[in-house]
Amino acid sequence: MSDTGVTLKKNEDFSEWYTEVVLKSEMAEYAPIKGCMILREQSYAIWEKIQEVFNRKIKETGHKNVYFPIFIPESFLKKEAEHFEGFVPEVAWVTEGGNTKLEEKLAIRPTSETIIYATFAKWIRSWRDLPIKINQWCNIIRWETKATKPFLRTREFLWQEGHTAHVTSEEAEKEVMDILGEYKDVMENYLAIPVLVGVKTDKEKFAGALYTTTLEAMMPDGKALQMGTSHNLGQNFARVFDINFIGEDEKEHKVWQTSWGISTRLIGALVMVHGDDRGLVMPPRVAPVQVVIVPITYKVADSAAILAKAKEILDKLKVKHITTVLDNRTEYTPGWKFNEWELKGVPVRIEIGPRDLKQDQVTLARRDTYQKTTAKMDEAVQATEKLLEEIQKNLYAKAKTALDEKTTTVQNYDDFQKTLKNKGGFIKAAWCGNSKCEEKIKEETGASIRLKPFEKEKNTANCVCCGKKDGEIVYFAKSY
Numbered sequence: 001m002s003d004t005g006v007t008l009k010k011n012e013d014f015s016e017w018y019t020e021v022v023l024k025s026e027m028a029e030y031a032p033i034k035g036c037m038i039l040r041e042q043s044y045a046i047w048e049k050i051q052e053v054f055n056r057k058i059k060e061t062g063h064k065n066v067y068f069p070i071f072i073p074e075s076f077l078k079k080e081a082e083h084f085e086g087f088v089p090e091v092a093w094v095t096e097g098g099n100t101k102l103e104e105k106l107a108i109r110p111t112s113e114t115i116i117y118a119t120f121a122k123w124i125r126s127w128r129d130l131p132i133k134i135n136q137w138c139n140i141i142r143w144e145t146k147a148t149k150p151f152l153r154t155r156e157f158l159w160q161e162g163h164t165a166h167v168t169s170e171e172a173e174k175e176v177m178d179i180l181g182e183y184k185d186v187m188e189n190y191l192a193i194p195v196l197v198g199v200k201t202d203k204e205k206f207a208g209a210l211y212t213t214t215l216e217a218m219m220p221d222g223k224a225l226q227m228g229t230s231h232n233l234g235q236n237f238a239r240v241f242d243i244n245f246i247g248e249d250e251k252e253h254k255v256w257q258t259s260w261g262i263s264t265r266l267i268g269a270l271v272m273v274h275g276d277d278r279g280l281v282m283p284p285r286v287a288p289v290q291v292v293i294v295p296i297t298y299k300v301a302d303s304a305a306i307l308a309k310a311k312e313i314l315d316k317l318k319v320k321h322i323t324t325v326l327d328n329r330t331e332y333t334p335g336w337k338f339n340e341w342e343l344k345g346v347p348v349r350i351e352i353g354p355r356d357l358k359q360d361q362v363t364l365a366r367r368d369t370y371q372k373t374t375a376k377m378d379e380a381v382q383a384t385e386k387l388l389e390e391i392q393k394n395l396y397a398k399a400k401t402a403l404d405e406k407t408t409t410v411q412n413y414d415d416f417q418k419t420l421k422n423k424g425g426f427i428k429a430a431w432c433g434n435s436k437c438e439e440k441i442k443e444e445t446g447a448s449i450r451l452k453p454f455e456k457e458k459n460t461a462n463c464v465c466c467g468k469k470d471g472e473i474v475y476f477a478k479s480y
């Protein structure tokens with residue numbers, strides 16, 4: 001068992017548990033390149049689900065998918081020195097092709113603003129060319145020097161980056177919020193992970209943006225995880241890349257822009273939030289396999305009849321578009337199969353044994369609570385559908401309770417430090433708005449301001465750091 005099953009406890013050794021689950025569930029494995037991972041079938045299928053859901057959403061709202069080159073000439077990045085400078089140590093370069101040194105070195109994209117916006121400048125002439133709303137699914141390279149962690153921090157990862165250009169500031173503003181709303185829907189209603197939404201502080205925002213909106217989730221170890229961002233770029237890039245258009249007024253204007261992204265990081269959050277001591281727990285709406293049928297035919301006389309029933313249910317579930325696997329391998333015992341499918345997080349297991357056959361029923365086992373129930377054969381599909389919905393709801397509700405439990409309001413710096421040390425999580429506290437206080441707190445406690453909530457709290461309080469009156473309530477946390 002120790003070879004294949006999870007040996008560490010989520011509550012005791014969270015970080016090691018996480019790695020063990022990721023590896024043993026065959027989500028990912030380390031690649032023979034430092035800081036890189038192999039995404040195996042198990043995790044790539046989840047990525048495809050996320051793509052499916054998000055593609056549908058953005059296409060419905062008039063976005064189109066495109067693909068830009070992986071290489072970005074150095075001169076492009078230098079044009080935007082303001083946001084590029086801080087990132088220089090993270091850029092990987094190509095300097096040679098074959099045996100020839102390149103005249104200009106090429107960055108392997110760390111993000112694609114510069115190459116995409118240089119192209120926008122060519123595409124856009126008049127207001128009739130707007131808006132442009134494009135998205136690309138691609139890989140990204142950032143030469144991380146900090147310790148890497150599967151899905152959360154690797155030198156290469158997959159993401160989508162959306163880039164839009166608009167006639168008016170209002171349109172860009174609406175786009176930023178629309179996308180944020182779609183992200184929230186993906187995270188909460190598909191991944192079953194509740195998120196806080198709000199705006200980053202000036203210190204934490206993307207340097208190229210007017211403002212950065214963010215979605216933040218809470219992990220079981222008390223650290224926050226940024227799940228996605230949506231930026232209002234204003235006319236910052238339009239100025240640098242000369243993205244101008246002739247308006248209906250026949251005058252020249254600069255476009256208003258947005259950019260936004262989510263990445264394979266979300267898969268890491270999924271493992272952390274829902275996983276347990278037996279392994280992964282997949283929310284039904286993104287589970288690569290939603291139902292596994294295990295016929296209990298091992299050394300059983302009725303095995304042919306049991307298998308026939310299993311196939312009957314398999315076909316019925318397929319008709320309902322429920323992704324189902326019939327595990328009729330004969331070389332493993334039912335118990336061994338249970339463990340394996342639990343490790344992989346399959347939400348519902350249907351067992352059919354001799355007793356079930358006799359009583360014209362099936363046994364349903366749910367992955368989230370381990371509860372077992374039975375259903376009559378002709379109600380099995382309906383019962384399964386209902387159970388999948390319940391599991392989806394329950395996983396979200398559990399995660400929401402955990403988030404609420406890990407959110408603490410404090411009035412003074414002493415409580416701030418104690419809470420952070422003993423409990424972690426989000427700390428709601430008043431902040432005067434001065435980045436000096438923000439930096440001091442980060443230095444002394446390791447916690448940063450994760451976001452300023454959109455829904456401003458009516459209450460104000462004294463800044464938790466300097467004591468100044470009428471501070472704004474913000475969320476602090478240590479983070480990944």
Ligand code: 86X
Pocket residue numbers: 077083084087088090091110111112113142160161162206229231259260261262
């Ligand atoms: C910021 C901004 C933005 C589109 C997103 O957050 C979503 C999708 N892009 C990304 N960012 C950088 O601009 C950046 C630039 C360089 Cl050169 C780098 F090496 C690392 C970077 N990391 C983040």
